[in-house]
Amino acid sequence: MTRFSAWNVFWNGVTGQKGWSRQWRDPEPKPRYDVVIIGGGLHGLATAYYLAKNHGIRNIAVLEKGWIGGGNAGRNTTIVRSNYTQPGNREFYENSLNLWEELSHELNYNVMFSQRSHITLLHSPGAVDATARNYNTMRLTGNADVEIWSLEQLQEAVPHLNYGADARFPIMGAAVHKRAGTARHDAVIWGYARAADQLGVDIIQNCEVTAILRDGDKVTAIETSRGKITTDKVGLAVAGNSSRLWNMAGMRHLPIESHKLQAFVSEPLKPLLDQVVVFGMGGAHFYISQSDKGGMVFGGDLDWYKSYAQKGNLPIVQDVAEAAMSVMPCLGRVRLLRHWSGVVDMSMDGSHFICKTPVDNLYLNAGWNYGGFKATPASGTYFADLIANDRPDKVIANHDLKRFERGLQLDERGAGPDPKLHG
Amino acid sequence: MIRIPCPFCGTRDHSEFAYGGDGAIIYPDLDAPMQDWHDAVFQRENICGRQVETWQHVNGCRMWLLVERDTMTHEIYSVRPAHPDMAQALEVTA
Ligand SMILES: Cc1cc2nc3c(=O)[nH]c(=O)nc-3n(C[C@H](O)[C@H](O)[C@H](O)COP(=O)(O)OP(=O)(O)OC[C@H]3O[C@@H](n4cnc5c(N)ncnc54)[C@H](O)[C@@H]3O)c2cc1C
Ligand SMILES: [Zn+2]
Numbered sequence: 152m153t154r155f156s157a158w159n160v161f162w163n164g165v166t167g168q169k170g171w172s173r174q175w176r177d178p179e180p181k182p183r184y185d186v187v188i189i190g191g192g193l194h195g196l197a198t199a200y201y202l203a204k205n206h207g208i209r210n211i212a213v214l215e216k217g218w219i220g221g222g223n224a225g226r227n228t229t230i231v232r233s234n235y236t237q238p239g240n241r242e243f244y245e246n247s248l249n250l251w252e253e254l255s256h257e258l259n260y261n262v263m264f265s266q267r268s269h270i271t272l273l274h275s276p277g278a279v280d281a282t283a284r285n286y287n288t289m290r291l292t293g294n295a296d297v298e299i300w301s302l303e304q305l306q307e308a309v310p311h312l313n314y315g316a317d318a319r320f321p322i323m324g325a326a327v328h329k330r331a332g333t334a335r336h337d338a339v340i341w342g343y344a345r346a347a348d349q350l351g352v353d354i355i356q357n358c359e360v361t362a363i364l365r366d367g368d369k370v371t372a373i374e375t376s377r378g379k380i381t382t383d384k385v386g387l388a389v390a391g392n393s394s395r396l397w398n399m400a401g402m403r404h405l406p407i408e409s410h411k412l413q414a415f416v417s418e419p420l421k422p423l424l425d426q427v428v429v430f431g432m433g434g435a436h437f438y439i440s441q442s443d444k445g446g447m448v449f450g451g452d453l454d455w456y457k458s459y460a461q462k463g464n465l466p467i468v469q470d471v472a473e474a475a476m477s478v479m480p481c482l483g484r485v486r487l488l489r490h491w492s493g494v495v496d497m498s499m500d501g502s503h504f505i506c507k508t509p510v511d512n513l514y515l516n517a518g519w520n521y522g523g524f525k526a527t528p529a530s531g532t533y534f535a536d537l538i539a540n541d542r543p544d545k546v547i548a549n550h551d552l553k554r555f556e557r558g559l560q561l562d563e564r565g566a567g568p569d570p571k572l573h574g
Numbered sequence: 575m576i577r578i579p580c581p582f583c584g585t586r587d588h589s590e591f592a593y594g595g596d597g598a599i600i601y602p603d604l605d606a607p608m609q610d611w612h613d614a615v616f617q618r619e620n621i622c623g624r625q626v627e628t629w630q631h632v633n634g635c636r637m638w639l640l641v642e643r644d645t646m647t648h649e650i651y652s653v654r655p656a657h658p659d660m661a662q663a664l665e666v667t668a
Binding site: 392394395403404405406407408409455456457458459460464465466499555556568569570571 | 575576587588589592593595596609612613615616617618619620621622625627629645646647648
């Protein structure tokens with residue numbers, strides 16, 4: 152496989168782009184693997200990559216029922232940030248952001264990570280105080296690039312918001328996380344796939360897992376649409392479908408509900424917005440950024456009712472359009488290009504699970520709510536470490552299924568045990 | 575739009591309703607063991623397919639309802655008041 156380099160790009164430019172090879176193989180599934188990862192999204196592919204790279208395990212398969220990146224990996228709005236306050240979460244996301252900063256080099260693939268900053272609009276003195284408390288917590292615990300901006304600072308940096316006196320929620324200032332930004336989701340998927348494949352990982356698409364066979368407390372084999380596969384260890388990384396795979400493994404309950412989240416992209420525009428802007432006020436929620444192609448990428452709340460269908464409903468389209476108009480009225484005549492939805496596993500406290508399960512050789516990676524894109528490099532690193540060494544790193548010690556039994560909830564929002572309220 | 579036939583108000587758009595959650599959960603007695611409470615509050619079957627769930631008709635009669643719905647196709651099979659006595663009263667008058 153050809154490595155990407157300035158020289159190769161130049162050379163192929165002058166020789167008709169004939170020197171490139173396939174990015175990853177399309178192997179037939181083997182009858183046995185040391186580790187099988189179910190789910191070819193970001194977390195599954197990243198896990199396979201770090202298992203091979205950090206732990207020297209090479210006989211690995213990633214099984215994907217459709218095509219890699221066809222799930223939430225290819226449906227998200229690509230925001231990467233680390234402004235979390237709960238112990239465990241803040242170390243996890245800070246480590247993840249550090250890995251993002253090196254990811255293009257690590258994978259020899261340009262993931263177009265752009266640290267354009269993440270700006271949360273503040274509309275009341277109460278919101279300013281609450282943010283000051285949270286951001287001070289972050290600054291004291293190692294995430295030093297968060298700050299609060301006055302209205303003047305904000306106006307200068309982001310001129311096209313609704314600063315009018317007649318705004319429904321006048322803006323008072325903003326919470327700013329400067330190292331945050333966006334990346335190109337497809338590139339992250341392909342970059343991990345290519346790098347994992349190069350280390351010998353078999354990426355098997357169109358391979359749906361239909362049954363997980365057990366002998367007592369051990370998984371022995373996996374039935375798939377492309378035959379039976381035996382394996383020593385199994386990692387689940389199926390995002391919104393976690394409960395269905397959990398059932399296949401013979402277990403019934405998880406602290407998770409599957410909901411759907413919609414997102415939108417407009418026709419391409421000239422440069423208009425150079426940051427990620429987030430608006431949240433009472434019942435309304437809206438976030439927006441501009442892709443490198445120029446499309447305005449935005450979204451809002453969940454559809455509010457549980458759903459396994461990758462298809463959104465109209466009331467949210469209306470809510471998001473209303474919020475867009477109240478925050479950036481200049482978008483009023485911009486045409487929508489596409490609009491889609493993904494099934495996300497909303498957890499009881501809004502935080503994820505990377506943990507062992509009641510089945511000895513079955514490991515769980517789930518509960519990413521709608522924040523799992525940013526988690527990708529850390530999720531893969533810690534999940535691979537868990538699978539290889541059969542014990543959690545101390546950073547993810549509380550990201551287990553038993554935390555609620557211990558009276559612990561990693562609830563960033565303080566929303567309580569209702570999955571649809573976390574985001 | 576999902577259309578929900580409210581037993582009190584007739585068929586209405588789902589945007590008039592607020593989603594509650596899993597309607598099959600039976601909350602234990604106040605002095606029940608901690609594990610029972612843990613399971614009721616935190617554990618979900620998260621069914622893909624036909625499930626019973628709670629919805630409140632907030633912009634209508636404000637009644638809590640038990641709705642039997644397919645979480646994949648969104649087809650609704652039945653709607654009844656969540657309060658058992660109310661459900662029974664409706665059956666008697668029907
Ligand atoms: C609209 C939207 C916007 C979002 N925005 C952001 C954001 O801005 N920032 C952020 O950090 N996060 C965001 N997220 C969340 C993020 O996309 C997810 O948390 C993350 O992608 C989940 O991990 P994944 O990539 O591994 O999941 P997926 O890509 O969904 O991977 C799971 C894979 O498992 C496969 N699978 C399922 N069942 C089986 C089976 N039986 N056999 C084989 N394979 C199976 C699926 O086909 C799928 O490809 C957003 C999500 C959505 C839906
Ligand atoms: Zn009603």
